[in-house]
Amino acid sequence: MERKETHKSGFIAVIGRPNVGKSTLVNTLIGQKIAIMSDKPQTTQNRILCILTEPDAQYIFLDTPGIHKPKHKLGEYMVKAAEGTLKEVDAILFVVDATEKMGVGERYILKRLQATKKPVVLVVNKIDLIERKQALPIIAGYTAVYSFAGVVPVSAKKEVNLDSLLDELRKYLPIGPQYYPKDMVTDQPERLIVAELVREKVLHLTRDEVPHAIAVETEEMTTRSNGDVYIRVTIYVERDSQKGIVIGAKGALLKEISTFARKDIEMMLGARVFLELWVKVKKDWRNRAGVLHNLGFGGDA
CATH class of the missing domain: 3.30.300.20 (K homology (KH) domain)
Known part of the structure; x- marks a missing residue:
């Protein structure tokens, strides 16, 4: 009897306004420090590919520069790299900061997301810094303006709810092979x-x-x-x-x-x-x- 192939693999863009914890989230998920972290906005300048391999799935994360209004050619490059990624992936993680209200930056990104047909998962990060009841109105505010494929509150720093995030993501990955060796965590030299x-x-x-x-x-x-x-x-x-x-x-x-x-x-x-x-x-x-x-x-x- 032929075994049904169930291994999944796919590319996931990690986007969000600068300084919402995208790099911390990716580093924590793959269990190794690849994307750099800082409390300064626009820390990530290049698009960095990070790989998480599990027995039944391979998640290939593209940690992108924060989407912002560019002030110089470097800024233009960073935004182009982030927005270009959206066309190439199987799913998108939109990361927001639970401690901050939806602002112009988030609305700008949501407007950009309207053009994509890819499944978008809302990741409400830093929930360890707020009371649980405060998360509901934050989520309601975002879901009122965009139809997300899923919503997962997490704390990347405290490693809260990350398994649930991977379970949610796995739903949107196509059946596919393991593209990279299991011990490879990045494509960067x-x-x-x-x-x-x-x-x-x-x-x-x-x-x-x-x-x-x-x-x-x-x-x-x-x-x-x-x-x-x-x-x-x-x-x-x-x-x-x-x-x-x-x-x-x-x-x-x-x-x-x-x-x-x-x-x-x-x-x-x-x-x-x-x-x-x-x-x-x-x-x-x-x-x-x-x-x-x-x-x-x-x-x-």
């Missing part, structure tokens, strides 16, 4: 993840005027004969004043960035890492298409 981990530390440790003016590039990554890994990374800023901020007094802040980033990179690579950081000025790089292309942002934005 190690060099890019290293650069992202360094950028995360800069976002955490610098002042507000710096974060979106930085880009990070891994220039060299070499495994030595003893198994140690040498990595040279360049942090690009737009102005000399920003360079001074990132370096800090007597190089103190840059050293702190290096220390924290090295710990995460060593955990990812499973090896001892020697990390060398350089800071360079590329004036107005966010508005220069050629520079954006060289840094991996796609200069046609």
Whole structure:
């Protein structure tokens, strides 16, 4: 008797306004830190593919930049990457923050979603920060303006209700093969993840005027004969004043960035890492298409 194929696999876009916890959600679901996290908006600059493999299903998440009104070419690229993802996937997770009211940003995204025929699951994140009874009016507000395929309240940080979210998602995945090896959690090369981990530390440790003016590039990554890994990374800023901020007094802040980033990179690579950081000025790089292309942002934005 022929066995009926029931394995499911599919691509899922994770969208939402900046800083609602999209990257935290994806990292928690796949059980490994791939997408960087920060309390600064627009942390994710590139579209990152993250993979969760279970015995009967493979969930391929596309963690996208937050959809927002762009103020420069980099912003245009980020929004284009996020909105372009909606056309390529089997399902969409629209993540909102339970602690904030529906605003212009959410309405903008909902308007964009009207054009898609893909199933959209509303994920109300950060429910650990509100009382349970407060979740109902939040959900009612969203379901009044859009017909969602499903609604799941979660806390990505506290790992609340994530199994229910996966169960809900599985309904909308097509029957299909396991596209990626079971131990593969991302399609991103190690060099890019290293650069992202360094950028995360800069976002955490610098002042507000710096974060979106930085880009990070891994220039060299070499495994030595003893198994140690040498990595040279360049942090690009737009102005000399920003360079001074990132370096800090007597190089103190840059050293702190290096220390924290090295710990995460060593955990990812499973090896001892020697990390060398350089800071360079590329004036107005966010508005220069050629520079954006060289840094991996796609200069046609």
